[in-house]
Amino acid sequence: MRLDRFTMTNRTYRPVRAALIAPAILAGALGLSALAPPAQAALSPSAFRVGRLCSAPARGYAGCLGLRLVAKRPLSLRGSRASSPAAAQAKPSVEPIEYTEPWDGSYSPQNLLSAYSLSGLPAPLATQTLALVDAFNDPTVEHDLKVFGEEYKLPACTTANGCFTKIEMHSHGKAPPANAGWAQEISLDVEIAHGVCPSCKILLVEAYSNGNTDLEEAEAEAERLGATEISNSWAGPEVGETTAEDHASPFNHPGTVITAAAGDEGYLDWNAETEAERGYADYPASSPHVIAVGGTRLSVNEASGAWSEETVWNGYGAGGGGCSTVFAAQPWQQSVADWSAVGCGTGSESKRAVADVSADGEIGRAHV
Numbered sequence: 001m002r003l004d005r006f007t008m009t010n011r012t013y014r015p016v017r018a019a020l021i022a023p024a025i026l027a028g029a030l031g032l033s034a035l036a037p038p039a040q041a042a043l044s045p046s047a048f049r050v051g052r053l054c055s056a057p058a059r060g061y062a063g064c065l066g067l068r069l070v071a072k073r074p075l076s077l078r079g080s081r082a083s084s085p086a087a088a089q090a091k092p093s094v095e096p097i098e099y100t101e102p103w104d105g106s107y108s109p110q111n112l113l114s115a116y117s118l119s120g121l122p123a124p125l126a127t128q129t130l131a132l133v134d135a136f137n138d139p140t141v142e143h144d145l146k147v148f149g150e151e152y153k154l155p156a157c158t159t160a161n162g163c164f165t166k167i168e169m170h171s172h173g174k175a176p177p178a179n180a181g182w183a184q185e186i187s188l189d190v191e192i193a194h195g196v197c198p199s200c201k202i203l204l205v206e207a208y209s210n211g212n213t214d215l216e217e218a219e220a221e222a223e224r225l226g227a228t229e230i231s232n233s234w235a236g237p238e239v240g241e242t243t244a245e246d247h248a249s250p251f252n253h254p255g256t257v258i259t260a261a262a263g264d265e266g267y268l269d270w271n272a273e274t275e276a277e278r279g280y281a282d283y284p285a286s287s288p289h290v291i292a293v294g295g296t297r298l299s300v301n302e303a304s305g306a307w308s309e310e311t312v313w314n315g316y317g318a319g320g321g322g323c324s325t326v327f328a329a330q331p332w333q334q335s336v337a338d339w340s341a342v343g344c345g346t347g348s349e350s351k352r353a354v355a356d357v358s359a360d361g362e363i364g365r366a367h368v
Helices: 022-028 085-090 109-115 141-151 180-196 212-224 243-247
Strands: 006-008 011-013 048-052 067-071 080-082 097-099 129-135 164-168 201-207 229-232 234-237 257-261 265-267 291-300 307-312 318-328 351-354 357-360
Touching: 109 180, 109 291, 129 180, 129 212, 129 234, 141 164, 141 180, 180 201, 201 212, 212 229, 234 257, 243 318, 291 318
Parallel strands: 129 201, 129 229, 164 201, 229 257, 257 291, 265 318, 291 357
Antiparallel strands: 006 011, 048 067, 080 097, 291 307, 318 351
8 A cells, every 4th residue: 555645735645555445345435426537557667666654563463554655756746846844844754745736647536436337326225334443543634534535526524524433542541642654554544445435434443552452452443333344454474363362353243344455565475574474364364254355456448447457466565365374264265166276275174365355456556
């Protein structure tokens, strides 16, 4: 997931790679015009470098699955300008460049809905409440959501109108501290959720930290508050997990659609930063109780915006997945006609295969 912060008329924007939440919400992706703006050519790989939003997680912790595109010559991009001293001081962790408009090559929410033939669908009979579970605090998330919505002419989603709710999970009376990397992940998740499902209510639950215990407490809170879908764009290596712990976890919550991102570092995280991360599927995506969501490279017709093709995402990161070393494949996986070709074992030796479904996630497109 990619984002770089920029401002437009003193408002904050972030071009981003789409969060892997689509399967939880595409059924409710309603209310936008069927006409999408023409798509542009993908961003040139020679013009950018890639950085990780969050540090590699230690055992017992999770990292946000976010990748950040950084322009090699930022002032050469259309709409770029040097940040004002006041803006640079207010956001010291952000590069001192402002962008007044989305980058060329970006996919908009309308582009995504058009590509997946979801524009103009009838409204669902019941309102969906989509929860985003993340760690730490993004203090400007509602403001940024407002700017994002105005840019793409989306319905307002605010605390005041009941569309947006933010819950902070406290620890010993303290609110979650701010964290620059996770804050960008949070805004990414919230904005893409509203962009592809403008009729959904958005429930953001911020865990006190990125510790697994804190994140699972936030997951349970989202369930307690009645979320119909829960998206998790974070993970850690599944090593150390057990079937008993997973069964007792909030990820085992029948009746709620729970999605988890499969990762940004390729098969069994072969491209991960540290040796400790490599060789394992990501958890909670590897849990048999969730829908594991992989990322693809989506191409659309530049004139009509219609879906053109979808291929493996490999480059500027790579779609995650692989065979779990902990969890068995469920009967619904083993019943697939070509299960033996998946490579995760057969019969009683079958292991959970990740991912279950995939949608656009490649970093070569800025989703803004």
